[in-house]
Every structure is written in C-alpha cells, then in structure tokens.
Amino acid sequence: MNSSSSVKRILVLAANPQGTNPLSLHKEVEGIKKALQSAKKRENLSKSVSFEIEERWAIGAEQISRAILDFKPNIIHFSGHGAGAKGLCFEDENGNLQFVTGDRLRGLLGLFAANIECVLLNACYSDEQGAEFAEHINYVVGMKDSVLDATAIKFAGEFYYALAAYDARYCPGTPVEFAFEFACKAIKVENLTGDSIPILRRKLQPTSQNQVTAVNSRPMNNVNNDIIKYSGRVKSIICKRLTNDWQDLADYFDIQLHEREGFRSGRQAHGVWEWLEQRNRLAELESALNDIGRDDLVEELKKN
Numbered sequence: 001m002n003s004s005s006s007v008k009r010i011l012v013l014a015a016n017p018q019g020t021n022p023l024s025l026h027k028e029v030e031g032i033k034k035a036l037q038s039a040k041k042r043e044n045l046s047k048s049v050s051f052e053i054e055e056r057w058a059i060g061a062e063q064i065s066r067a068i069l070d071f072k073p074n075i076i077h078f079s080g081h082g083a084g085a086k087g088l089c090f091e092d093e094n095g096n097l098q099f100v101t102g103d104r105l106r107g108l109l110g111l112f113a114a115n116i117e118c119v120l121l122n123a124c125y126s127d128e129q130g131a132e133f134a135e136h137i138n139y140v141v142g143m144k145d146s147v148l149d150a151t152a153i154k155f156a157g158e159f160y161y162a163l164a165a166y167d168a169r170y171c172p173g174t175p176v177e178f179a180f181e182f183a184c185k186a187i188k189v190e191n192l193t194g195d196s197i198p199i200l201r202r203k204l205q206p207t208s209q210n211q212v213t214a215v216n217s218r219p220m221n222n223v224n225n226d227i228i229k230y231s232g233r234v235k236s237i238i239c240k241r242l243t244n245d246w247q248d249l250a251d252y253f254d255i256q257l258h259e260r261e262g263f264r265s266g267r268q269a270h271g272v273w274e275w276l277e278q279r280n281r282l283a284e285l286e287s288a289l290n291d292i293g294r295d296d297l298v299e300e301l302k303k304n
Contacts, residue, residue, distance in 0.1 A: 006257070008117075010053045010160075011073035013064065015080040015090045017097040024149050025079050028122070029055060031157035032077070039164035051164055061090045061100045068112055075118045076109075077156070082123035082143065089123070102129030110136035118176050120159065122152050127199045134201035138254075139176040144199050151187055151194040158186035168262025172278055175256070176200075230282065234304045235273060238297055242269035248292040253281070 012032070014025045036051050054071045056063065068076070081089035087101035109116060113136040121130055121142040130142025141159075143152075162182035166175040173181065180200045188195035230238075242249060246269040250260055255275060263271025276282050289297045 006049055008049055008051050008075060009071060009073045010051060010075045010077055011067060011071050012053060012055045012077045012079060013059045013067065014055065014057050014078075015059050015088075017081075017089055017091045018095045019097055020081050020089060023080065024153060025057075028079050028153045028156050031153055032160045035157040035161035036164050039161050049164070049166075051160075058091050058095065060092060061098055061104070064090075064105070065108055068108070068116075072115060074115060075120065076116060077120045077122065078126070079122050079152075079156070082121065082126035082129070084125040084128050088121065088126060088129055102132035105129070106132045106135060109133055113137055120156070122147075122156050127201075130199060130201050134203050136203070138203050139174075139180075140201045141180060142199050142201070143194075143197050145194070145197045147194045147197050148192070151192045151197075154190065154192055155183045155187055155198060159183040177202075230301065230304050234300060235270075237300050239267075239269040239273055241297060241300075242272070242294075245292060245294065246272050249288055252288045252291055253284075 010032075012029055014029065016023050016025055033053060036053070040050070054067075054073070056067045059067070078088060083089060083099060085101075087099040087104070090098045090100050092098040109119065116137055118139040118141070119130070119133050119137050121127075121133075121140070124143055124146040127142035127144040130140040134140040147155075159179045159182070162171075162179035163175055165171075166178055171178045177200070180198065184195050184198055247260075249269075249272050253272070253276070255272065260268070260271075273282075276285060286298055286301055289295070289301070
C-alpha cells in the first residue's frame, strides 16, 4: 500500500429476528468478504483504497449508535428484513422482532454524515428508509419491493467487488454509482429476479440539501436532468484558464481524491469538465465558478 492509500471501513449490521423468514445472512456477508478479497488480488487495479469490514450480528436498535461510534464506518450495510413504512427489522434483547423506522435512524446517521459515504439497505421494501437517510447521506441504496435471498446475496457481492475494483481511468461515474450499476447488471445477466428493484438515492449538493433523487438501473444521471451542452471552443477556453484553479472546482463538487488521481497530468481541468459531463452536471458549472471567484469564466460560459 502506498503512502497515499486510504482505508474504507464497512460496518455490517445483520438481523434475522425470531418469527421472521430465515435469511442466508452469513452467506451474504461471506460473499462480501470474498468479493473484496478477490478485487484486491487483481494486479491491474488501483491499490489506493483498501477495505476493512466489521460485523455486528443480531443487532438491536439500541446497539446501532455505539456500533457506529466505535467502528467509525464509511459504509453501513444492513442485511435483513424490511417492512416498508413500519421500518427495518432489528432484534430486541430477547431476539424478537423490533421495527425501527427511518425517522428514528435519520438523525443518528445525520450526526455521522461527514464520514458515512454510503448506506446499503439490503432488505425488502427498504427504499422508504433510504429516501429518509438520503437527506443526510451522499449515497443510499434501498429496495423498492421484495427481493429474493439469492438476488440480495448476488447484488451485495457484485456491488462490493465493483467498489473495490473501481478505477477512475476506466470506470464511469463515482465508485458507488459504478458499483450500483455493475451490481444491477450482474443480477440481470444471471437472470435473477429483481434487477430493477434496487434504488440508488443521492443527496443533492450543495444548494438543495433537502432534496434527493432516485436512480434506478440506468445510465448515471443523478443530479440534474437538464442536459447542458457547451461548444468545444468554450470548453477549451474554460479548461485552459482553470489550469491553476481546477482543485477549487473539484472541491466544490466533492470529487474524491482517487478520482482526481485518475485525471491526466496537465489536463486535470478537462478531467473535471468530463466528470461533470458524465453526470449531466454542467448546469451547475456557472454557480460553481461564481463560488470560487471566477466570474470571468462565467462570462465565457454565457458566450456559448
């Protein structure tokens, strides 16, 4: 691992209360571990990110906050049952079913939102909670319907394999966006039921923090549905004059370090522009340039 490497910490919260249908949760978690290890062994993949995983079994609602505080995860993975508006299914002190609504957990996740990058709710009907969590968390994956055990296991394994194997020079989107798309396609390729059930929700930043957008299994297009096109001349002028300021723009859009490292040397500004193009976020460029004090470039955009 090089000096610029980072560690992503995954906290698995698993619950299969008494009286509910038995799920192969251990098989799911083992599949996640194998996927991470398999991706790590690929010599041609970036070594800039490694993963640690912590498991908490038969988890109860009162244990969640301490589990988060103790382990300090970047990703939270819930494995178990969901019941729509009733909430996620945890266990009480006797192992019996305990429903926990999204509203009860939303504030807790918001408290740690600076470090939690993604929450994956691998449970039936969990998108209702996902919509609430996405008010604070950048990426939340939930299920909009019931999902078969085999599908949930396969989706989880492929998601984390793609997350660990992500290479910004080759893979489109952000790591979570790419992993989500990859996992959805993997389910479909294997003819498993439910490839359209997973939903990715992304928090809108930086101006509409209480709005979220749901993304199904389709090309990455998560923030703004208005497709903005600029001429090649405008792109060339903007990128040339951003040579020394592209980091400020990358900070504004919260482009991750490993993504920036994938930009070609000397053409990082072009890399930022193309990052925005891939996500249909060029509509936000004018506001971003204003924010970083480049009013001169805003005028260039208006000449398009």
